[in-house]
Amino acid sequence: MSELNNSSQTPSAFNDRRAENQNANSFAPKNNADENISKQDYDYALETIKKLSDYYDAKVVGQQQLKFSLIGAIIADGHILIESVPGLAKTTAAKAISDAVDGKFARIQCTPDLLPGDIIGTQIYNQANGKFETILGPVFANFVLLDEVNRSSAKTQSAMLEAMQEKQVTIGGKTYRMPEDIFIVIATQNPIEQEGTYPLSEAQTDRFLIKEVITYPLASEEVEILNRIESGVISRQTPPVLTIKDVDKVQDICEKVYVDEAIKWYISSIVVASRRAGQLKDSNVGKYVRIGCSPRASIAFLKMAKAAALMQGRTYVIPEDVKRVSYQVLRHRIGLNYAAVADNISVEQVIDGIVNSVKAP
Numbered sequence: 423m424s425e426l427n428n429s430s431q432t433p434s435a436f437n438d439r440r441a442e443n444q445n446a447n448s449f450a451p452k453n454n455a456d457e458n459i460s461k462q463d464y465d466y467a468l469e470t471i472k473k474l475s476d477y478y479d480a481k482v483v484g485q486q487q488l489k490f491s492l493i494g495a496i497i498a499d500g501h502i503l504i505e506s507v508p509g510l511a512k513t514t515a516a517k518a519i520s521d522a523v524d525g526k527f528a529r530i531q532c533t534p535d536l537l538p539g540d541i542i543g544t545q546i547y548n549q550a551n552g553k554f555e556t557i558l559g560p561v562f563a564n565f566v567l568l569d570e571v572n573r574s575s576a577k578t579q580s581a582m583l584e585a586m587q588e589k590q591v592t593i594g595g596k597t598y599r600m601p602e603d604i605f606i607v608i609a610t611q612n613p614i615e616q617e618g619t620y621p622l623s624e625a626q627t628d629r630f631l632i633k634e635v636i637t638y639p640l641a642s643e644e645v646e647i648l649n650r651i652e653s654g655v656i657s658r659q660t661p662p663v664l665t666i667k668d669v670d671k672v673q674d675i676c677e678k679v680y681v682d683e684a685i686k687w688y689i690s691s692i693v694v695a696s697r698r699a700g701q702l703k704d705s706n707v708g709k710y711v712r713i714g715c716s717p718r719a720s721i722a723f724l725k726m727a728k729a730a731a732l733m734q735g736r737t738y739v740i741p742e743d744v745k746r747v748s749y750q751v752l753r754h755r756i757g758l759n760y761a762a763v764a765d766n767i768s769v770e771q772v773i774d775g776i777v778n779s780v781k782a783p
Contacts (some may be wrong), residue, residue: 423568425623426588427632437490437574437695443551446762449678449682449684449738449739449740449741449783450533450737450738451680451737451738454779455707456684457762458678458680459675459679459737460662462672463602463675463678464675464737465475466671466672466675467497467675467676467732468732468735469692470664470668470669470671470672471493471497471672471732471733473522473663474493474575474663474664475489476498476520476663477489477494477518477519477545477660477663478492478493478515478519478522480655481515481521481583481656481660481661482511482514482515482517483511483516483639483643483644483646483650484639484640484643484646485510485511485633485636485639487514487636488504488511488634489515489519490730490733491504491606491632491634491734491750492515492516492519492634493519493729493751494632494726494729494730494733495606495608495631495632495726495729496519496606496748497669497672497673497676497724497729497733498631498673498676498728498729498733499604499606499673499676499725500630500631500632500722500725500726500727500735501586501606501607501608501609501629501630501636501656502606502607502608502609502630502631502633503571503610503611503622503627503630503632503633503634504516504608504609504611504633504634504635505610505611505612505613505633505634505635505636505638506609506610506612506613506635506636506637506691507529507612507613507614508635509610509625510638510639511570511612511636512579512636512658513567516567516608516610516629517567517757518604519527519608520565520567520608520660521568521660522663522664523562523564523662523664523666523668523669524662524663524664525564525567525599525604525664525666525668525669526561526562526563526564526565527563527564527565527566527567528561528562528565528566528567529566529567529569529735530560530561530566530567530568530665530757531567531568531569531570531572532568532569532571532572532574532578533573533574533629534573534574534575534620536573536575537577537578537579538577538578538579538580538581539559540559540586541559541560541561541581541582541592542554542558542559542561542591543557543558543559543561543562543579543591543593543598544556544557544559544593545557545593545594545686554592554594556594556596556598558593558598559661559712561582561591561600562598562600562601563601563604563605564601564603564605564666565604565606566606566607566608567609567610568582568607568608568609568610568640568712569610570610570611571611571622571732572611572612572619573618573620574620575618576623579620579622579623579626580623580626581655582607582626582629583625583626583629584670585600585605586607586629586630587629589605594617603666603667603669603670604666604669604670604673605629607702609630624713626759627754627755628716628754628755629717630745630754631722631727631751631776632722632750632751633750633753633754634665634705634750635749637687651670654747661740665695665731671688675732676725676728676729676732677683677728678737679718679728679731679732679736679737679738679739680737680738680739681727681728681739682738682739682783684783685727685739685740685741685744685783686724687783688744688780688782688783689720689723689724689727689744690720690778692723692744692748692777692780693714693715693720693723693779694717694754695779695780696711696714696715696755696776697714697715698714698720699711699714699775699776700777702776703773707765707767707771707774707775707776708770708775709761709763709771710758710759710761710765710767711756711757711758711759711772712757712759713756713757714755714756715752715755715756716755718755719751719752719755722751723744723747723748725745725752726747726751727744727746728743728748728773730743730747731743731748741782741783747779748773749770749773752769752773752776753769753770753773756769756772756776758761758772
């Protein structure tokens with residue numbers, strides 16, 4: 423991720439890395455017929471990614487891993503769940519990456535008394551004409567920020583299932599489609615607070631393409647935060663640098679990133695291993711796994727590996743791209759049992775055991 427983290431990286435430098443990788447790696451397209459991305463589209467994608475990266479760096483100090491996940495989720499056209507203790511810029515980062523794009527943004531503050539109709543909309547009786555009228559909710563936006571999603575009740579959380587998966591909602595028996603171009607949900611949650619919270623169900627978390635967990639900033643980064651607040655940089659309004667069409671086009675380019683058949687088998691093997699963790703010979707993490715991953719994990723791996731490759735300046739996926747996104751793709755899809763809690767085993771340790779037990783191509 424050195425390319426993405428370095429905001430001064432230019433498209434030409436990306437091109438140099440692309441040439442080096444294609445000469446050195448056997449997972450590149452074998453011939454021109456396999457190369458679906460033109461040089462013009464390639465340069466366009468890298469320039470768009472750089473604009474998102476620069477905009478993020480201007481608004482958020484540090485949190486480079488979160489930047490990778492947010493940009494990756496956007497160009498992979500998926501939803502992202504962000505988890506951390508309060509005050510680590512979850513909402514700021516989500517708002518910053520959304521403000522970079524000139525689209526419709528909606529922020530929903532989740533509370534225990536929030537109702538499904540407050541999110542997706544409801545029908546209201548109009549006494550003037552004696553008819554019910556449908557009022558669409560804030561979920562009908564290009565970017566939807568569900569702040570502290572685990573504070574809303576299970577009934578309210580389930581109202582988002584149809585919107586996130588089918589990109590539509592049903593109100594009064596009638597179906598309403600979400601924005602056809604871009605619809606991305608960015609949800610945040612606090613893992614340490616239990617009072618007044620409702621943990622997300624497996625069905626709900628599985629709808630998120632990835633889950634990112636962020637930690638405290640470095641001391642130097644915290645000083646930079648204070649300097650920016652003092653100078654007013656963080657609160658300063660900055661115009662968008664991209665349009666919805668820009669993002670839509672990059673998503674189309676990302677879909678064309680080449681994935682070798684061996685990489686697909688590698689992805690499938692990792693996901694299957696999560697379901698058979700107890701049978702892994704080279705790892706002892708199996709005893710901690712309560713439930714493995716569904717095929718949505720394989721789909722998420724494919725999408726995020728393509729995004730990771732494109733952000734690294736490649737038009738093809740290599741095994742390192744799959745490993746690079748393994749935490750984000752798997753950490754909310756692998757269920758741990760009480761033995762993991764008793765032995766103080768994290769889901770990341772289990773993921774390492776599973777991924778390392780599968781031989782890379």
